[in-house]
Amino acid sequence: MTDTITVxxxxxxxxxxxxxxxxxxxxxxxxAAADRESDTATIEGDADVSDLVAAVDEAGxxxxx
Numbered sequence: 001m002t003d004t005i006t007v008x009x010x011x012x013x014x015x016x017x018x019x020x021x022x023x024x025x026x027x028x029x030x031x032a033a034a035d036r037e038s039d040t041a042t043i044e045g046d047a048d049v050s051d052l053v054a055a056v057d058e059a060g061x062x063x064x065x
Contacts, residue, residue, distance in 0.1 A: 010036035022059035
């Protein structure tokens with residue numbers, strides 16, 4: 001399953017990597033790709049969307065599903 005969430009606050013490649021790392025640590029995530037240009041992150045796997053949003057928020061960015 002593929003989910004896309006909105007992520008605000010990314011301004012560089014390091015930000016994208018931080019978001020991807022946070023998402024990849026969530027149980028059920030197979031892969032994650034963040035894109036600062038579109039303010040999104042695309043996640044493959046079966047993780048709960050609320051867990052994805054919480055992980056991004058904990059990493060210091062603002063996420064919404």
